[in-house]
Amino acid sequence: MSDASVSGSEWTGRTGKSWAHEWQRTDRSFGPLTERLVAEATKASFEHALDIGCGAGEVSVRLAQTSPSSHVSGVDISEELLDVAKERAADLGNATFELADASQWQPAGKARPDLVVSRHGVMFFDDPVAAFTHLSQQVARDARLVFSCFRERSDNLWARELSSVLDASPASADPRAPGPFAFGERDYVAGILERAGWESLQFHAIDYGMVAGEGSDALEDATSYFMRIGPAARAISEMGGEERDRAISRLRAMLGANRKGDRIELPASCWIVSATLAR
Numbered sequence: 001m002s003d004a005s006v007s008g009s010e011w012t013g014r015t016g017k018s019w020a021h022e023w024q025r026t027d028r029s030f031g032p033l034t035e036r037l038v039a040e041a042t043k044a045s046f047e048h049a050l051d052i053g054c055g056a057g058e059v060s061v062r063l064a065q066t067s068p069s070s071h072v073s074g075v076d077i078s079e080e081l082l083d084v085a086k087e088r089a090a091d092l093g094n095a096t097f098e099l100a101d102a103s104q105w106q107p108a109g110k111a112r113p114d115l116v117v118s119r120h121g122v123m124f125f126d127d128p129v130a131a132f133t134h135l136s137q138q139v140a141r142d143a144r145l146v147f148s149c150f151r152e153r154s155d156n157l158w159a160r161e162l163s164s165v166l167d168a169s170p171a172s173a174d175p176r177a178p179g180p181f182a183f184g185e186r187d188y189v190a191g192i193l194e195r196a197g198w199e200s201l202q203f204h205a206i207d208y209g210m211v212a213g214e215g216s217d218a219l220e221d222a223t224s225y226f227m228r229i230g231p232a233a234r235a236i237s238e239m240g241g242e243e244r245d246r247a248i249s250r251l252r253a254m255l256g257a258n259r260k261g262d263r264i265e266l267p268a269s270c271w272i273v274s275a276t277l278a279r
């Protein structure tokens with residue numbers, strides 16, 4: 001889940017704060033995807049993982065728990081999100097977190113990551129080729145890269161439905177501008193990675209149910225979640241009076257139509273991309 005077009009400075013401000021506040025519901029929304037991503041990342045053993053745009057740290061924590069003899073470094077530009085990650089990993093001796101722009105990150109010591117992982121944290125670079133080239137120069141020769149990202153907006157019904165009920169702008173002018181759907185096009189992403197020195201690219205298309213609400217009042221849970229995070233939150237925050245009331249009631253109706261048992265679940269589509277270094 002994320003805003004329609006999100007620059008780095010927004011992650012250090014309002015967007016990062018909302019995500020830090022909503023990390024539990026956000027982890028829930030990614031649930032099935034996280035299982036697939038962690039399974040792909042841990043297909044081979046690793047000594048040192050680098051989690052790019054680690055946010056509130058779920059993937060870092062999962063990797064550190066799965067591989068207690070390995071070390072995981074989470075890197076993010078949002079202090080608020082890193083504070084949550086540090087608290088969650090407080091009992092783990094093998095996960096550390098660092099405030100840094102991943103496109104300029106350098107290892108502090110001699111150990112170089114042999115696994116670079118990210119759950120939806122790599123679509124916000126202004127110059128993705130430069131960022132992935134830089135990362136390729138910081139990691140071990142045999143490093144693997146495994147990340148998830150949304151497929152194109154048109155493949156993601158959750159985003160299309162939110163835009164239509166809110167009359168929100170469906171996309172930024174440039175679909176490749178930094179933001180949640182910037183890595184939607186497979187060939188475009190493949191071109192970035194190949195130019196940055198990565199090879200053996202694999203793209204796995206993952207369709208899953210994004211859980212927005214659950215429990216005794218799943219509809220209220222989902223409505224309040226979307227009013228805090230993502231494109232709906234932004235659009236609604238800019239409305240007032242009756243326009244706002246009408247938007248919230250259309251949002252509730254759309255979410256209610258996506259009820260599955262005691263959950264509100266919206267169709268989402270992602271890539272899990274993996275690669276190795278070409279050296």
Ligand SMILES: C[S@@+](CC[C@H](N)C(=O)[O-])C[C@H]1O[C@@H](n2cnc3c(N)ncnc32)[C@H](O)[C@@H]1O
Nearest residue numbers: 011053054055076077078101102119120121124
């Ligand atoms: C969509 S969120 C995903 C967060 C986390 N990986 C998760 O799955 O919950 C994107 C994250 O990337 C971070 N981010 C954006 N640009 C970054 C950069 N240049 N370097 C490091 N982190 C960045 C944001 O602060 C945010 O935490």
